[in-house]
Amino acid sequence: xxxxxxxxxxxxxxxxxxxxxxxxxxxxxxxxxxxxxxxxxxxxxxxxxxxxxxxxxxxxxxxxxxxxxxxxxxxxxxxxxxxxxxxxxxxxxxxxxxxxxxxxxxxxxxxxxxxxxxxxxxxxxxxxxxxxxxxxxxxxxxxxxxxxxxxxxxxxxxxxxxxxxxxxxxxxxxxxxxxxxxxxxxxxxxxxxxxxxxxxxxxxxxxxxxxxxxxxxxxxxxxxxxx
Numbered sequence: 001x002x003x004x005x006x007x008x009x010x011x012x013x014x015x016x017x018x019x020x021x022x023x024x025x026x027x028x029x030x031x032x033x034x035x036x037x038x039x040x041x042x043x044x045x046x047x048x049x050x051x052x053x054x055x056x057x058x059x060x061x062x063x064x065x066x067x068x069x070x071x072x073x074x075x076x077x078x079x080x081x082x083x084x085x086x087x088x089x090x091x092x093x094x095x096x097x098x099x100x101x102x103x104x105x106x107x108x109x110x111x112x113x114x115x116x117x118x119x120x121x122x123x124x125x126x127x128x129x130x131x132x133x134x135x136x137x138x139x140x141x142x143x144x145x146x147x148x149x150x151x152x153x154x155x156x157x158x159x160x161x162x163x164x165x166x167x168x169x170x171x172x173x174x175x176x177x178x179x180x181x182x183x184x185x186x187x188x189x190x191x192x193x194x195x196x197x198x199x200x201x202x203x204x205x206x207x208x209x210x211x212x213x214x215x216x217x218x219x220x221x222x223x224x225x226x227x
Contacts, residue, residue: 008038015047027051042072049078053085061085069098076102080114092121112142120151123158131155146176153185157192165189173205180210184219191222200226 011034018027028051034044049064065082069075079102086095099114099121108114119134132155138148149172157165166189172182187202203226206219 005038005041008034008041008044011037012041012044012047015044019047019051024051024054040071042068042075042078045071046075046078046081049081049085053081058085058089069101074105074107076105076108076114077110080110080117083114083117087117087121087124092125095121110142112138112145112148115141116145116148116151119148119155123151123155128155128159144175146172146179146182149175150179150182150185153182153189157185157189162189162192166193173202178209180206180208180213180219181215183209184215187219187222191226196226 011030015027015030015034018024018030027047031044031048031051034041035048038044045064045068049061049068052058052064053061062082062085065078065085068078069082072078079098083095083098083102086092086098096118099118102108102114103111115134115138119131119138121131122128122134123131132152135148135152135155138145139152142148149168153165153169153172155165156162156168166186169182169186169189172179173186176182183202183206187199187206190196190199190202200223203219203223207216207223210216210219
């Protein structure tokens with residue numbers, strides 16, 4: 001009923017507000033209540049997917065992102081997030097399908113994110129030329145795309161183009177100072193360029209921004225080696 005839909009929307013808005021205030025458990029409870037009231041609320045499925053993705057509950061995240069795109073086929077943000085789950089699971093071809101569909105929407109507000117993710121997939125598949133092409137397209141769309149700058153830095157570093165990697169990674173941490181992964185990759189690049197002091201500083205920031213994560217632990221390991 002219309003009344004039930006209104007109540008579901010109120011619960012969804014409470015969920016989003018709780019999420020913005022870093023109250024994840026409360027957000028999940030509210031979004032689940034909204035879903036019980038109205039299972040055809042595309043935006044609510046999108047947020048549920050995000051919440052489950054953050055908990056690494058991959059199948060539930062996939063379920064809700066897919067439902068969001070079924071209800072709203074041009075929901076490019078949901079398709080992009082679904083693709084990131086597939087990327088984390090190594091399901092690159094499925095991720096590419098979703099990202100290409102996301103880009104078919106001409107009013108998609110952040111196509112740079114999709115291109116950055118496509119670039120990363122091609123990099124992981126060993127297709128550096130295609131990776132660079134999409135990452136540069138991302139930066140053409142948004143010159144301050146930290147994700148694209150980070151990913152491009154990783155590609156150049158793998159190709160032995162360490163100065164090119166450094167330039168992109170320095171821009172990434174300039175635009176996004178708390179981007180821990182970029183600090184990690186920049187630290188590695190500084191090591192390869194034999195810039196020891198700068199490498200130590202980058203690893204220290206990585207540890208600060210990504211404590212108790214795989215990147216943080218890697219940064220701790222490299223920081224100790226530089227002592």
